[in-house]
Amino acid sequence: MKISVTADVHLRKSHPERYNALEDIFKQTMAENIEHLIIAGDLFDQDFQNYSDFEALSKKYSGIQLHIIPGNHDLNISQESIVGDNISIYTEPKDLLFDSTIFLFVPYEEGTNMGDKITEMEQSVEGNKWVLIAHGDYYGGLKEQNPLEPGTYMPLSRKDWERFRPSTVLLGHIHKPYLPDESRNIYYVGSPCGLSINETGRRRFLVYETTNGSLTEKCVATDILYFNESFMIQPAENEIEKLEDEITNRIMSWQIDPADYSKVQIRVKATGFTMDKSSVLKTLEEKFEQFKYYKDEGPNIEELSVNTNPQLLTISQRTMELIDQLEWSGQDEPTAEDIKRAALSVIYST
Ligand SMILES: [Mn+2]
Incomplete structure (x- = not known):
């Protein structure tokens, strides 16, 4: 039964x-x-x-x-x-x-x-x-x-x-x-x-x-499908390309048939540090263009900071590489993403 x-x-x-x-x-x-x-x-x-x-x-x-x-x-x-x-x-x-x-x-x-x-x-x-x-x-x-x-x-x-x-x-x-x-x-x-x-x-x-x-x-089969996506930007020459790829992957991971896109409501946020804040915003707007924002709020970039200092850029890139080389279980310790965010805020807090 x-x-x-x-x-x-x-x-x-x-x-x-x-x-x-x-x-x-x-x-x-x-x-x-x-x-x-x-x-x-x-x-x-x-x-x-x-x-x-x-x-x-x-x-x-x-x-x-x-x-x-x-x-x-x-x-x-x-x-x-x-x-x-x-x-x-x-x-x-x-x-x-x-x-x-x-x-x-x-x-x-x-x-x-x-x-x-x-x-x-x-x-x-x-x-x-x-x-x-x-x-x-x-x-x-x-x-x-x-x-x-x-x-x-x-x-x-x-x-x-x-x-x-x-x-x-x-x-x-x-x-x-x-x-x-x-x-x-x-x-x-x-x-x-x-x-x-x-x-x-x-x-x-x-x-x-x-x-x-x-x-x-x-x-x-629900009338509404909510998705809440946050992107941590790391300053790099190719940061926009990386963001575009990440957005494509996230949308794929939803596993939603395009016929159901009209049911989707999103919240989108970018955090971290960028060399070009306006391009980040434009990329988010374009890549999520086909979806409706929850309460019409639009992408949130309030926690995204700008830094173009080349030395700090090198330090942050090397640090991110090092964090990627280590294994983070995310179980009883922060996730790799949390650690990167903390490291970036230290590096750029000058
Ligand atoms: Mn209850």
């Missing part, structure tokens, strides 16, 4: 693209004859008074059973506040059997942690193959945090995992599709539609297969 999974849709009247992304998941789920869709928290951007848009959408796809847990943004949704024969909202921990796999739904609750909530349900998961559906932070050397929401949200610790051993953990809360712990099968599903310019790229939902516990990623 297959089960679709999404999270963090953050439905809001002023953002029709989010409803459209959810509808695309409904359509793809129907097309594959999948009967269940799990929404792992923050379906709504906030608690509303009126959920009729969502109710109407759910009714249109009445063949799909929706299994919803509240997240920290929609803490107060309940079976009483949202109406629909195919809508189940779990405001208490709930176990459901899909084929021979137990799915434990743990709704978000302020001031608690996932371990305590799983303990309440220990009898139903103990010794069984089970999948955790929850909304919050995973603590296991977590690097990625929801930048909009610093602090701790209903954490799942590595210790909790060791104790209860779910076969797969599907979490909401971090909007970026993300696998924080591959060895423990812990996933953030991610938002099906970028919510802001910082939530970039193509978005996905997941399909879980109960027969073998595999997860398949499905691309969501």
Whole structure:
């Protein structure tokens, strides 16, 4: 049996693209004859008074059973506040059997942690193959945090995992599709539609297969595709050529069909040091000409400085070469890019 999974849709009247992304998941789920869709928290951007848009959408796809847990943004949704024969909202921990796999739904609750909530349900998961559906932070050397929401949200610790051993953990809360712990099968599903310019790229939902516990990623056809690109300029005779190549590579890396270019919204920034600021700006404008800027903001060159001193140019080029020769993991140390930026600012700070 297959089960679709999404999270963090953050439905809001002023953002029709989010409803459209959810509808695309409904359509793809129907097309594959999948009967269940799990929404792992923050379906709504906030608690509303009126959920009729969502109710109407759910009714249109009445063949799909929706299994919803509240997240920290929609803490107060309940079976009483949202109406629909195919809508189940779990405001208490709930176990459901899909084929021979137990799915434990743990709704978000302020001031608690996932371990305590799983303990309440220990009898139903103990010794069984089970999948955790929850909304919050995973603590296991977590690097990625929801930048909009610093602090701790209903954490799942590595210790909790060791104790209860779910076969797969599907979490909401971090909007970026993300696998924080591959060895423990812990996933953030991610938002099906970028919510802001910082939530970039193509978005996905997941399909879980109960027969073998595999997860398949499905691309969501969104109305908007955000991309946020920053270019660090190093002064050199060929700096503009290098910038042109870099821009071409970035656009290629988006893997967007030109037919979808009209959906793209970009933020573009140049930092570092240049010998010719106006050419940098012109290059950015020309190479990104076919795309729409987020909020019509245009390229940002506020952090780009000018330096034409030939001696400093030589020093900086040699330094960049040396940095390139070393290996930088970017794990527990800055990335090569960070180090170059810091080195350039020292060299040119005279
Ligand atoms: Mn959240």
